[in-house]
Amino acid sequence: MGPIRALLSGAGLTEQQWRVLRVVQESGPIDPTQIADKACLLLPSLTRILQKLEEKQLISRERDKEDRRRQVVRIAPAGEKIITDNLEASLELMEQTRRKMGVERYEALLDLLNELDQIDLPE
Amino acid sequence: MGPIRALLSGAGLTEQQWRVLRVVQESGPIDPTQIADKACLLLPSLTRILQKLEEKQLISRERDKEDRRRQVVRIAPAGEKIITDNLEASLELMEQTRRKMGVERYEALLDLLNELDQIDLPE
DNA sequence: CACAATTGCTAAACATGTTAAGTAATTCAG
DNA sequence: CTGAATTACTTAACATGTTTAGCAATTGTG
Numbered sequence: 001m002g003p004i005r006a007l008l009s010g011a012g013l014t015e016q017q018w019r020v021l022r023v024v025q026e027s028g029p030i031d032p033t034q035i036a037d038k039a040c041l042l043l044p045s046l047t048r049i050l051q052k053l054e055e056k057q058l059i060s061r062e063r064d065k066e067d068r069r070r071q072v073v074r075i076a077p078a079g080e081k082i083i084t085d086n087l088e089a090s091l092e093l094m095e096q097t098r099r100k101m102g103v104e105r106y107e108a109l110l111d112l113l114n115e116l117d118q119i120d121l122p123e
Numbered sequence: 124m125g126p127i128r129a130l131l132s133g134a135g136l137t138e139q140q141w142r143v144l145r146v147v148q149e150s151g152p153i154d155p156t157q158i159a160d161k162a163c164l165l166l167p168s169l170t171r172i173l174q175k176l177e178e179k180q181l182i183s184r185e186r187d188k189e190d191r192r193r194q195v196v197r198i199a200p201a202g203e204k205i206i207t208d209n210l211e212a213s214l215e216l217m218e219q220t221r222r223k224m225g226v227e228r229y230e231a232l233l234d235l236l237n238e239l240d241q242i243d244l245p246e
Numbered sequence: 247c248a249c250a251a252t253t254g255c256t257a258a259a260c261a262t263g264t265t266a267a268g269t270a271a272t273t274c275a276g
Numbered sequence: 277c278t279g280a281a282t283t284a285c286t287t288a289a290c291a292t293g294t295t296t297a298g299c300a301a302t303t304g305t306g
Contacts, residue, residue, distance in 0.1 A: 005264090014290095014291060014292085016291080016292070031254085032254075032255070033253090033254065033255085041292090041293090042292095042293070042294070042295095043254080043255065043256085044255090044256075044257080044258095044292095044293085044294075044295085045291090045292055045293060045294085046255090047255065047256055047257085048291080048292075049291090049292085051256095052291090067253090067254085067301075067302070068300080068301060068302090069253065069254045069255070069300065069301045069302070070254065070255085070301095071255080097239075097242065100242045101235075101238060101239060101242050105235060105238065108231070108235060109232070109235040109236070109239065112224075112228060112231060112232040112235065113232070115224060115228065116220075116224060116232065119220065119223045119224050128294090137260095137261060137262085139261080139262070140261090154284085155284075155285070156283090156284065156285085164262090164263090165262095165263070165264070165265095166285065166286085167262095167263085167264075167265085167285090167286075167287080167288095168261090168263060168264085169285095170285065170286055170287085171261080171262075171286095172261090172262085174286095175261090190271075190272075190283090190284085191270080191271060191272090192270070192271045192272070192283065192285070193271095193283090193284065193285085194284085194285080
């Protein structure tokens with residue numbers, strides 16, 4: 001992730017803030033619990049990240065009207081802009097790593113990591 | 124690492140503190156730069172960890188007499204005890220994961236991770 | 247309906263990762 | 277030999293991982 005972090009630091013974002021922003025952008029209005037699930041973050045971490053993103057006005061939050069325990073998170077215009085400004089370069093960097101390592105080996109690595117994750121969860 | 128963290132929390136240690144302690148125990152008197160290398164830690168992180176381990180009297184530190192920029196870290200008796208009390212269970216937990224995943228797949232995962240590490244470093 | 251359990255999130259405390267500066271000791275070039 | 281690198285750490289600041297508590301809203305049950 002080193003090169004990607006370098007790219008994002010130019011936009012004033014960390015790796016996780018970027019991941020959360022992308023999840024919100026891709027999924028549309030979404031609640032924090034689902035964001036945490038998709039971005040592989042625990043809720044306490046996400047709480048802080050959402051606070052930062054909201055301060056920077058990259059997202060907006062409001063209470064869910066059906067269930068007032070929940071929130072609805074939406075991406076804000078400034079957030080959209082950061083994504084369009086950086087998504088292409090970010091994907092290219094990932095693609096580079098994938099190619100350098102070899103697509104097959106790369107996929108094998110992801111599979112093995114998922115397997116490890118599955119195996120260790122039940123403990 | 125979840126189960127191992129649970130084991131170590133009983134001994135009042137974190138995963139990294141344990142890793143550093145083991146490196147010091149295995150290598151004998153050693154300086155922080157080499158510890159950081161073996162334990163895959165950056166020096167700022169290691170500085171704090173050594174401070175904690177020293178507070179707990181699990182290690183001792185002294186200046187190197189040849190080069191006073193350096194330190195020599197040694198394991199203390201209480202540190203030895205923690206290791207003998209926990210090493211076996213810790214190794215057994217790792218072995219379990221290894222077996223559950225399949226020894227071949229496990230080794231393949233380690234190889235692929237090393238490869239990824241090598242590939243991304245030169246960037 | 248009242249109350250206990252659950253759910254969704256936040257707060258706080260502690261440990262580490264990461265980067266940038268700072269300090270003291272040592273080395274090296276001119 | 278002396279001032280400019282370099283080396284070995286340490287400190288500080290910020291972000292996140294992790295665990296444990298806490299609070300408010302909601303749900304389930306008798």
